[in-house]
Amino acid sequence: MELTKTMTVSSSQTGPAVFLTGLTKSYGHGKPVLKGIDLEIRRSEFFTLLGPSGSGKTTTLRLIGGFELPDAGEVFLNGKKVTPLPPYRRDVNTMFQDYALFPHMSLQDNVAYGMKIRGVSAAERHERAQQALAMVHLEAVGDRRPAQLSGGQRQRVALARALVNEPSLILLDEPLGALDLKLRREMQVELKRIQKQTGITFVYVTHDQEEALSMSDRIAVFSEGVIEQVGTPQALYEHPASAFVARFIGSSNIFPDGDGDILLRPEDVRLEAEGYVPAAEEQVFPGFIQEVSYLGPVTRCVVGGPETEHTLTVVVPSRGVRGIGEGMAVSAVWSSSSVYPLPR
Amino acid sequence: MNGSMRNLALWGAASAVLAFLLLPLLIVLVFAFDASSVQIWPIHSFSLKWFAATWADEEVRGALLVSLEVAGLATLLASVLGTLAAVGMNGLSSRAVQVGAFFLTLPIALPGVLTGIAMNSFFTALEIPFTMVTLVIAHTTFCTVIIYSNVMARLRRLPPSLTEAAQDMGATPLRSFTSITLPLLGGAIVSGMLLAFALSFDEVIVSTFTAGSETTLPLWIFGAIRLGQHMPEVNVVVFVVVAVTLLPIILGQKLAASVSRER
CATH class of the missing domain: 2.40.50.100 (RNA polymerase II/Efflux pump adaptor protein, barrel-sandwich hybrid domain)
Known part of the structure; x- marks a missing residue:
C-alpha cells in the first residue's frame, strides 16, 4: 500500500514497468476469473505469465493493455495509474494471439498504422516501418498483403508492428501458439534476441512451461485466478512454493511426508x-x-x-x-x- | 455405360426443372424482338422497332425515371441505416441480436400485401400524401434488411482483435471504425446495395399501396397488362427490367465471392 502511494506522485521515469495491486475480475454472474492479483514487473524484463487455460493469465494481460476494466484493484504503468484509461491512452503495444493484422492493408501500412494515427510524416513512417520489418527479416515483402504470408511471417509482422511504436511495454498473448514446433523454437530465440536488443519490457503469456523456462527472466505461475509464485526459472524449478508449481514446472515426484x-x-x-x-x-x-x-x-x-x-x-x-x-x-x-x- | 446413362438422366432432369423455371421468361424476352403487334407463335419476323417505339413513349420513360430514382434513393438510405443497425447490434448479446433481427426483417418476411397495407394505413393516418417520398420510405424498409443482413454476416467473421489492435496502437474507437471496420465492410455494403437496388427496381406490391399518382416501371407493366394495351411495349419493358435487375445481382454475387476469398 505504501508503495502505491509513493508511485502515484513519482514521475513517469520511475517505478516498475508494471505494478498491479488487488486486481479482481469476473464476467457476468460467473466464477471470478481473477481473485486478487498483486504483481510487480521490472523495466526491461522478459516476464512470463504462466498457467493452464482459465487460470487468469490472459485476463491479467488484457487488464494491463486496457482491453478490460478490473472490478477492483489498480494498474500502474511506469509509476502512473492507468486503471481507467482505454488502450489508446496507454504506452503499450500488444501482439495478439491471432496476430490481428489488417487484411486490407500492406505489411508496410500495417506496421506504420500507429505512426499514421500519431501524425508522423509519410517519409518517416516509411523509413521506420522498413527498419522494423528489417528487424524481423521481412523488409523485401513490405508491399504484400497479410493473406499472402505464411503463419510464421504474419507473426513476425505482428511483432514488427508492436516494436515500431517503441512502447515501454509489449504484451504478447501466446504469440507462438499457432506455429509448428521447429518454427516455434526459432521464434523463441528471435523474440528473446529482439527483447534484449531493444530493452523493451516484454510481458509474455503462455501455458507452455518449457517455453517459459527457456525465455523468461522471471515467471509468475497462475492457478485459478491467483498467482502461486513469482520467481526466476531456476527458483521456480528448484524451490517451488507449492505442489501445484512443482507439478506444473518440470516433472516431479511428490509424496506425502508427515x-x-x-x-x-x-x-x-x-x-x-x-x-x-x-x-x-x-x-x-x-x-x-x-x-x-x-x-x-x-x-x-x-x-x-x-x-x-x-x-x-x-x-x-x-x-x-x-x-x-x-x-x-x-x-x-x-x-x-x-x-x-x-x-x- | 451405366454411369453415362445416369449422367444423362441427371442432365435431363436438371434441364427440365430449369426450363420450367425460365421458359416463360425466355418467351417474353424473345417476343420483345417480334415485329408484329400481336403475339403469335411462331414469330414471323424479328425487329427492334418496338424498342424504339417504347423509348419514344413518354409514359414509359417517366416510369423508368421514377423507378431509377426510387431504387437509387431507397438504396442509399438503406445503406446507411442497414450498416448502422448491423454495427450497433454486433456488440449486443446473441439473444438481443436475435430479437432485433426478427423485427428488422419483418418487412421482407411478411407478405408484401401486409407491408403495403400497413404502410398505406400509416401514411393515411398521419395524413401524409402519397408521393415519391412515401414510395422511397416504403422501399427503404425492405432494402435496409438486405444491407443489414449482408453487413452483419461480414461483421460476424471479423475478429474483434482487429479493432482492439487499432486502439492498441492509439486509434480512438471512431478512428478504428473509419480506418479498419468500415473499409473491411465496404464490399459487403456495396454488394448489399446492388441486391437492394434490384429488389426495389422490380417491386410491385408495396409500390401499389404507396405510390399514389407515381408510376414505377413494374406498376406501368401491371397497368398495361390489366388493360391489355401496349403488349409489344410490355415485352420490351420486361426485357429492360430483367436486364437492370440481373446485372446488379450478378455483380453483387461476384463481389461477395471475391470478398470472401480475401479472408
Whole structure:
C-alpha cells in the first residue's frame, strides 16, 4: 500500500514497468476469473505469465493493455495509474494471439498504422516501418498483403508492428501458439534476441512451461485466478512454493511426508541393481520397472514398489540403462539432500 | 455405360426443372424482338422497332425515371441505416441480436400485401400524401434488411482483435471504425446495395399501396397488362427490367465471392 502511494506522485521515469495491486475480475454472474492479483514487473524484463487455460493469465494481460476494466484493484504503468484509461491512452503495444493484422492493408501500412494515427510524416513512417520489418527479416515483402504470408511471417509482422511504436511495454498473448514446433523454437530465440536488443519490457503469456523456462527472466505461475509464485526459472524449478508449481514446472515426484509433501525431481534419482545398500545420506526405494520410455538422450522409467501404490518416475541418461526392461527388479536411489520439502 | 446413362438422366432432369423455371421468361424476352403487334407463335419476323417505339413513349420513360430514382434513393438510405443497425447490434448479446433481427426483417418476411397495407394505413393516418417520398420510405424498409443482413454476416467473421489492435496502437474507437471496420465492410455494403437496388427496381406490391399518382416501371407493366394495351411495349419493358435487375445481382454475387476469398 505504501508503495502505491509513493508511485502515484513519482514521475513517469520511475517505478516498475508494471505494478498491479488487488486486481479482481469476473464476467457476468460467473466464477471470478481473477481473485486478487498483486504483481510487480521490472523495466526491461522478459516476464512470463504462466498457467493452464482459465487460470487468469490472459485476463491479467488484457487488464494491463486496457482491453478490460478490473472490478477492483489498480494498474500502474511506469509509476502512473492507468486503471481507467482505454488502450489508446496507454504506452503499450500488444501482439495478439491471432496476430490481428489488417487484411486490407500492406505489411508496410500495417506496421506504420500507429505512426499514421500519431501524425508522423509519410517519409518517416516509411523509413521506420522498413527498419522494423528489417528487424524481423521481412523488409523485401513490405508491399504484400497479410493473406499472402505464411503463419510464421504474419507473426513476425505482428511483432514488427508492436516494436515500431517503441512502447515501454509489449504484451504478447501466446504469440507462438499457432506455429509448428521447429518454427516455434526459432521464434523463441528471435523474440528473446529482439527483447534484449531493444530493452523493451516484454510481458509474455503462455501455458507452455518449457517455453517459459527457456525465455523468461522471471515467471509468475497462475492457478485459478491467483498467482502461486513469482520467481526466476531456476527458483521456480528448484524451490517451488507449492505442489501445484512443482507439478506444473518440470516433472516431479511428490509424496506425502508427515504434515506436508516432499518433492523429488526425476533426474535426481538413479537406478542401481536390486539389493543395493545405500551409503550414508542416501535413500533407496526397491521396486520393479513398470514403464520404460526412450526419449533419445534420456530414458524415463516408472518404478513401482512391491508394497505401495506409489510410483517413482526416474529420468536417467540413456547410456546408463541399456538393457533395462519392464518387470526388472531395481533399486531407485537418491541423495537425501535432493529431497525438497514443499512449503505448508 | 451405366454411369453415362445416369449422367444423362441427371442432365435431363436438371434441364427440365430449369426450363420450367425460365421458359416463360425466355418467351417474353424473345417476343420483345417480334415485329408484329400481336403475339403469335411462331414469330414471323424479328425487329427492334418496338424498342424504339417504347423509348419514344413518354409514359414509359417517366416510369423508368421514377423507378431509377426510387431504387437509387431507397438504396442509399438503406445503406446507411442497414450498416448502422448491423454495427450497433454486433456488440449486443446473441439473444438481443436475435430479437432485433426478427423485427428488422419483418418487412421482407411478411407478405408484401401486409407491408403495403400497413404502410398505406400509416401514411393515411398521419395524413401524409402519397408521393415519391412515401414510395422511397416504403422501399427503404425492405432494402435496409438486405444491407443489414449482408453487413452483419461480414461483421460476424471479423475478429474483434482487429479493432482492439487499432486502439492498441492509439486509434480512438471512431478512428478504428473509419480506418479498419468500415473499409473491411465496404464490399459487403456495396454488394448489399446492388441486391437492394434490384429488389426495389422490380417491386410491385408495396409500390401499389404507396405510390399514389407515381408510376414505377413494374406498376406501368401491371397497368398495361390489366388493360391489355401496349403488349409489344410490355415485352420490351420486361426485357429492360430483367436486364437492370440481373446485372446488379450478378455483380453483387461476384463481389461477395471475391470478398470472401480475401479472408
